[in-house]
Amino acid sequence: MRIPGLFPSSLSPPPLSADDDAAAQEKIPYVLLELKAYVAKRHNATTAFSVTCSGKPIQVTFCPRRPPRVSYLCVHCPDAAEINLEPTVLATDEEFVLLSVTIGAEDEEIGDVDSYMYQADGAAGPSLTLLPRPPSGYYLDASDFGILGYSRGDGKSYIVAGLHRALWGQPAGHFTLCVYNEKDGGGDAGTMAFVDLWRGIIFCDVLPAKDKSIILHYVKLPEPLQENKTLEGDARLYRNIAVIGDRLKYVELQVHYKASVVFKDRFVSNGWMAATWSRPASSLSSDGWHEDNRIMDSRNLKVDNELYFKLLPKVQNDEGYTFPPFMRIDLCQPVLGLGGDGTDIIYFTAKRNRGDANGWVVSVDLENEELLGVALFASQRYIGINFAYMHSRISIHLKSAPGTQGNLKRQGTVLPQSFSKKHSGMDVQSCK
Incomplete structure (x- = not known):
């Protein structure tokens, strides 16, 4: 059907x-x-x-x-x-x-x-x-x-709860907070974080006591891995955030590019770097971020499992040369693992070509710079590179x-x- x-x-x-x-x-x-x-x-x-x-x-x-x-x-x-x-x-x-x-x-x-x-x-x-x-x-x-x-x-x-930018006709910089509470009452439900992954986090008590005004707190995200980076497009393709234990954790994936030797004015992917930061989840200070781990060059990643190495998507040039893993392929969407055991694991998507029906989800231990796993992902329902x-x-x-x-x-x-x-x-x- x-x-x-x-x-x-x-x-x-x-x-x-x-x-x-x-x-x-x-x-x-x-x-x-x-x-x-x-x-x-x-x-x-x-x-x-x-x-x-x-x-x-x-x-x-x-x-x-x-x-x-x-x-x-x-x-x-x-x-x-x-x-x-x-x-x-x-x-x-x-x-x-x-x-x-x-x-x-x-x-x-x-x-x-x-x-x-x-x-x-x-x-x-x-x-x-x-x-x-x-x-x-x-x-x-x-x-x-x-x-x-x-x-x-x-x-x-x-x-x-949702924090919306103001509708047409309302002043710029105004927001509307829409709240649905399954149960009546409030005042003790806690704080929600509304995240703009390009810029920062707004912390908001979504159910304050009736006689109290809503207070918002803003926390800036760490500076981009790449200086002077243009902040546009879907930030979820490059960044992710989560609460793990009592800490707020943040990751950024930065793909390296180099000029193509075949096509003029075109660039090809040339590996990646990634870093994680964390801070106390209850802190409202923008200077509370601490860098946990960083991989500067994916070529340094340990791949001890032969099966995983074979599963990694790789690209060949016209002469039959096979590029090392993560070279000349599309990478996106870092997602933090939520394990509370202190490990620093991220997942991301890899595709040989943006239009391919299948991609791979790759897991990496950032602290030990090690490939942990590779799994096929049926991505034909997502156009190109997408969240x-x-x-x-x-x-x-x-x-x-x-x-x-x-x-x-x-x-x-x-x-x-x-x-x-x-x-x-x-x-x-x-x-x-």
């Missing part, structure tokens, strides 16, 4: 191996979760059910894989043609995944988007909740919205292995509450 609007490969998820099933049973500390979900019916112990905005059934299943293999979600409606674009992961936090699903027949105007919160370990098993829509003029977008999970006396809950996956700790919250069946067919909930919004010019305003 072919559904207009979907990549054909979106209907055929990658098969899970015996190692993937074993990884789910081990509760691995984190996974790499693909940005685009697959539109396919899969059922296992992670499956959760809900309804669309029109009342039709929908289900989501999580398919974990051990990094550097990429995990993914499968979304299914009985009428598969109801989903006319790939469902997209907007954000994750611990057991929560915020997911957007475009609903409607192919000839309908695109824009009927449902947002769901998938929770891996709800009180009665995995759950899927249809969220209310943001106020008119605002959209749940990965670049603006995030999740903050927290614990209450009656269990786990979450906040969805394709994110780190997530959802794997440690799975209650049972994917291969088992559970009594999970309870209907998900549809939440009636609305988003609230507050405006600011770096102070912030409210909307219900």
Whole structure:
């Protein structure tokens, strides 16, 4: 079956191996979760059910894989043609995944988007909740919205919050804070960090007490590895950030280029360098960054595993010469590993050519300058070099292995509450 609007490969998820099933049973500390979900019916112990905005059934299943293999979600409606674009992961936090699903027949105007919160370990098993829509003029977008999970006396809950630049007609430099809280109340939910990976971080208490104004704090990111670098494009292709333990960790990947000897006025990739920094997560000072590790030249990377060396994508010239690993190939998207064992592991994507249907996810130990793993990644659903996956700790919250069946067919909930919004010019305003 072919559904207009979907990549054909979106209907055929990658098969899970015996190692993937074993990884789910081990509760691995984190996974790499693909940005685009697959539109396919899969059922296992992670499956959760809900309804669309029109009342039709929908289900989501999580398919974990051990990094550097990429995990993914499968979304299914009985009428598969109801989903006319790939469902997209907007954000994750611990057991929560915020997911957007475009609903409607192919000839309908695109824009009927449902947002769901998938929770891996709800009180009665995995759950899927249809969220209310943001106020008119605002959209749940990965670049603006995030999740903050927290614990209450009656269990786990979450906040969805987004910091939007002002709409047309409002002064420049003003922002609107849109907040959805699953539970009523606030004042003790904590702080969210809104990150511009080119520049810095805005820390914001998204649920202050009613009699208190919203306070924002700005922390600048470390200086770029390359001086005078033009800060443009999708910063996620070069930078990543995460909270690991009690520290905020940041990585930058810088690809080296040299002039092509074949094509005039063209440049070819010539290896890469990368560095990580960290700081206390609670610190609000911009001078708190500490450089942890740096690889100046990827040619110095140790590759002790012969299989990994063979798997690494390599390029040959017209004379049949094979370039060393990471030369003449496209590299992008560093993602920090979330292990709390003090290791400094990053993952990134490598492709021989930008238009190739397949790429590779490579894992590297920055501290020991060592290649740790290589895995094939089906990247045909991403045009050229593009952001394709994110780190997530959802794997440690799975209650049972994917291969088992559970009594999970309870209907998900549809939440009636609305988003609230507050405006600011770096102070912030409210909307219900």
